[in-house]
Amino acid sequence: MSNRDDDFALPIPKQYPLVKPGVYVGVTAAVRKGNYNGARAYLVILFDLFESAEALGSGEEAIATGVPGFFNLASGPASRYARLLRLLFPEGPPRYLRATDLIGKALEVEVVTVECNSNGKTVPESGHYTKGSEVVGRAA
Numbered sequence: 397m398s399n400r401d402d403d404f405a406l407p408i409p410k411q412y413p414l415v416k417p418g419v420y421v422g423v424t425a426a427v428r429k430g431n432y433n434g435a436r437a438y439l440v441i442l443f444d445l446f447e448s449a450e451a452l453g454s455g456e457e458a459i460a461t462g463v464p465g466f467f468n469l470a471s472g473p474a475s476r477y478a479r480l481l482r483l484l485f486p487e488g489p490p491r492y493l494r495a496t497d498l499i500g501k502a503l504e505v506e507v508v509t510v511e512c513n514s515n516g517k518t519v520p521e522s523g524h525y526t527k528g529s530e531v532v533g534r535a536a
Contacts, residue, residue, distance in 0.1 A: 412525035413460040415507055420445040421452050421535045422505035422528060425461065427495040429469075437469040439477065441498065443505055443528055449535045452502060463507060465528030480531050502535035 422443030431437045443465060444458040467477040481489050484501055508529040512518050 412464060412527070413462065414509065414524055415445060415460045415463065415526040417508050417526075419504055419506050419532060420447065420459070421449050422446075422463065422465075422503050422507075422531075423452065423458075424498050424501045424503070427498050429495070439467045439469060439495075441465045441467065441528070443503075445505070445507070449502070452535070460526065463505075463526050463528055465505065465531070476530065483531060483534055503531050504533040504535055506530040506532050 422445050424441050425444045426442040428440045428442075429437060430440060441464070442461075443463045445460045445463055446452040446456065446458055467480060468475065469477055472478065481493075483503065484498065490497060505528045507526050509524055510527055511524050513523075
């Protein structure tokens with residue numbers, strides 16, 4: 397008889413896509429809130445990337461889905477989160493801003509390839525992934 401105590405479910409790490417760095421049209425597909433060890437709060441916005449606004453408008457498939465963008469919620473006026481809100485809501489955000497208010501927005505997103513871990517150490521190529529580094533404008 398075998399002991400099943402050593403046969404337990406293991407977590408599967410998130411797999412983010414790898415896309416050539418550049419500026420793409422990113423449609424916000426999902427928003428999650430997290431925190432760093434119970435301290436500083438942040439948002440993860442997942443983008444579906446398209447080559448251009450024309451590609452999005454013509455119904456072409458996204459070149460990548462689920463590309464993360466990370467936004468600290470410490471929202472000084474120059475923070476990436478504050479700049480994102482100003483792009484999305486030029487007249488000011490709604491009084492009660494919900495995560496769903498951010499879904500389905502088309503933005504110009506600069507993406508980069510992450511090649512180092514949080515300690516600055518280079519990771520193997522199999523660990524590289526694409527992330528949204530900056531939202532640079534609204535998609536036309």
